[in-house]
Amino acid sequence: MAQQIFAYILHKNGVADDSALELVAAAKKIDAGAKVTAIVTGTGAPLDALCKEMAASYSSVWKIDNAAVAYPNAEVIRKILVKLIPKGSILLCPHNTFGMDLAPGLSIKLDASFVSDVVAIEGIDGSNLKVIRQEFSGQVSTHILCDISNGAVVNTRPGSFKADESKSAGGAVTDKSSEAGDLSAKRRYLELVEAQVGDVDITKSDILVSVGRGIGEKDNIPVAEELAKAMGGDVSCSRPIVDAKWLDKSRQVGTSGKTVKPKVYMALGISGSFQHLGGLKGSPFIVAVNKNVKAPIFQVANVGVVEDMIEFMPVLTEKISESK
């Protein structure tokens, strides 16, 4: 394949994001023999160390050292990438809050195609890249043909590609800092406001009774609390419950909430979006209770109960109390 493949390496103070090695795997799905270039932006010694580390996995590493990108402001980084990436190239990015900020606009500026939140890459099909995405919160999948004749920006879903740990690229680091161009931007990063720890720290809970949209109304929250009490656990939830202000943000499990590692996770009325499941670590025993038998949560749960959670919760609570 004639096209050059690039990967944008996201990191925190020199510590690579998990996506850094996932993008190696994704690039190989496009072209097994590709010589992939990693682009790493940042500043100082942590950047130098990360570039060296990435050279083990990428044939080439482009380093851009500038204080303006000490924090990854997508508005600035987009300008750098437009300047550095040759027309017609393919750029891989993680589809996280940074990639979502950066990539759609970048595809416009590069006059390249954009395909978002890719979960699998099937390969090249003529002038197209064939990929798989999901729609309707993961309930259905779609094959997508993305015309790459003018290049493409491809955002891959975190965790969808298995990190390539082979570290056999033996690449070299090139300092491209002087080619970055004008780094002025109309958006200025101010600060990161850390999430609050709530009244209960769900990251420390062994047993979580987690409720989602299926709970229907706020008045049903105490019913879940009763169940959690009977089980000796705590109540957590998925995003819609926090959006509705029925529970505090500190109770939310997911990539935009808390990462939890309980022994037992009971998901009630939760469909099981990848953002929610992204907050679940440590291989808990997962029980899914959902009236929709097709809910994606049943694909990841160990045990499933097809019931309306509102009717099932009191039955379960009462039986647990009786069994004690």
Next chain:
Amino acid sequence: MEILVCVKRVPDTAENEIKINSDGTDIERDDLVYSVNEWDNYAVEEAIQIRDRVGGAVTVATIGDKDSEEILRREMAMGADKGILISDDAFEGSDGKGISKILAAEVKKGKYDLILTGAQADDGAGQIGGMLAAILDLPYASIVNKIETVDSKKIKVGREVEGGNQEMNEIEMPCVLSIQTGINEPRYVGIRGIRKVASIEIPVHKAKDLGVDAASVGAAGAKVKRVDYFVPPAGKGADIIEGSAEEKADKLIELLKAKGGIK
């Protein structure tokens, strides 16, 4: 402040099982209820709250057919001042870039300080806001969960980032923001409210009104195309507990006890 909010009519699939049609070209839509995309609804609420604080007007625009008018009226019943239906056969089959080009042409017809979209819609791509900003050469911030008005030139926005953290930014206007759910509590819209705006005329803008080259949008201009819908072969999946609700509860309790799920 003049605010434009781009909205989309989508099927409500949150609590419904989605089926794919026999040839895999679409989902079965007949039994689905359509409404405004949830993210967009938060964006409209935010726009209304900003207008109520600092003055100005809120315009809602959508690309779609005649059916999409109903969501414009719904958002006008919430408090948006104007609605615009962007509609042309030439727009059908547009990819994200096509949609963004059409919206950019609409934006250029007005004089907006703030352009809002939802952070994502039914296809989960989350691409329109960023593309729109780039076409218009305006600053952009995605996944916004807080907006503070500062002065007539700039605003402060919070972006929702990983781990529930909030990234604060200062951004110059005019700018484009994609709005995350939970930024506010969208007000309830009753049937009476919708009746009140039922007779307001909603202008329809076609490709020629916007100066959009029909060949650069729609299916003809699309470089990213959906081939089919499919349901991936199911994995092992959960062991489904059968029986009456009581029997299921009994069996589940045994399993929970074995796994340390009941203290």
